[in-house]
Amino acid sequence: xxxxxxxxxxxxxxxxxxxxxxxxxxxxxxxxxxxxxxxxxxxxxxxxxxxxxxxxxxxxxxxxxxxxxxxxxxxxxxxxxxxxxxxxxxxxxxxxxxxxxxxxxxxxxxxxxxxxxxxxxxxxxxxxxxxxxxxxxxxxxxxxxxxxxxxxxxxxxxxxxxxxxxxxxxxxxxxxxxxxxxxxxxxxxxxxxxxxxxxxxxxxxxxxxxxxxxxxxxxxxxxxxxxxxxxxxxxxxxxxxxxxxxxxxxxxxxxxxxxxxxxxxxxxxxxxxxxxxxxx
Numbered sequence: 001x002x003x004x005x006x007x008x009x010x011x012x013x014x015x016x017x018x019x020x021x022x023x024x025x026x027x028x029x030x031x032x033x034x035x036x037x038x039x040x041x042x043x044x045x046x047x048x049x050x051x052x053x054x055x056x057x058x059x060x061x062x063x064x065x066x067x068x069x070x071x072x073x074x075x076x077x078x079x080x081x082x083x084x085x086x087x088x089x090x091x092x093x094x095x096x097x098x099x100x101x102x103x104x105x106x107x108x109x110x111x112x113x114x115x116x117x118x119x120x121x122x123x124x125x126x127x128x129x130x131x132x133x134x135x136x137x138x139x140x141x142x143x144x145x146x147x148x149x150x151x152x153x154x155x156x157x158x159x160x161x162x163x164x165x166x167x168x169x170x171x172x173x174x175x176x177x178x179x180x181x182x183x184x185x186x187x188x189x190x191x192x193x194x195x196x197x198x199x200x201x202x203x204x205x206x207x208x209x210x211x212x213x214x215x216x217x218x219x220x221x222x223x224x225x226x227x228x229x230x231x232x233x234x235x236x237x238x239x240x241x242x243x244x245x246x247x248x249x250x251x252x253x254x255x256x257x258x259x260x261x262x263x264x265x266x267x268x269x270x271x272x273x274x275x276x277x278x279x280x
């Protein structure tokens with residue numbers, strides 16, 4: 001089983017138990033940071049958010065079926081009070097637990113169903129290059145996504161495309177897709193390297209990346225299949241590698257001269273900041 005498969009199993013087995021991200025990572029045999037990066041890369045949201053939404057979804061099903069005691073439902077979902085549960089429930093689904101129980105059905109509620117991942121062997125993933133890169137600056141447009149909304153990323157690139165080659169201080173012609181985790185999913189920056197942050201368009205964001213060692217993987221083919229390659233990276237490589245992800249350094253995709261933006265095909269490099277794996 002991959003790290004993410006183990007984490008998904010752990011969630012389902014402990015839906016009504018008080019568990020932490022540290023508990024989940026320990027069960028999966030990796031660091032908290034490694035688990036969080038792998039989970040977001042494959043599932044599209046953080047493990048904490050997935051666990052919370054799974055618990056609230058199970059609670060919603062119980063309430064729609066007429067559960068008589070909302071406090072018991074709240075406790076089973078990991079909330080210590082009716083008030084805290086109601087706030088979280090309303091934030092997730094747009095109505096209160098009482099209203100759902102009165103309504104008696106789950107119409108129009110976006111529940112988090114349990115994700116079942118097939119055991120899949122990725123035999124074509126080449127070993128990564130290891131590269132040292134100095135500090136650099138990226139600037140571009142940003143969007144916030146989950147795996148359910150990631151189909152909006154091509155639109156972000158379409159908006160950014162006209163800027164390429166005209167960005168003040170742009171270095172080279174290579175484009176970058178920078179991925180950073182956040183509480184709801186991940187931020188994606190479509191950008192280019194710049195030599196300074198002066199005179200940039202006001203709609204741009206700036207990201208400064210530190211000097212770091214990177215593992216560099218290649219996705220070959222159409223860019224629409226890049227999620228499969230990332231799944232392969234996080235499912236296979238990290239289980240046996242002597243290196244692990246570096247905390248605080250976002251992953252990024254590199255769209256260089258081997259990628260044809262017009263057709264969406266070619267070679268995309270996936271750079272992951274790494275450090276030697278801790279012993280034991």
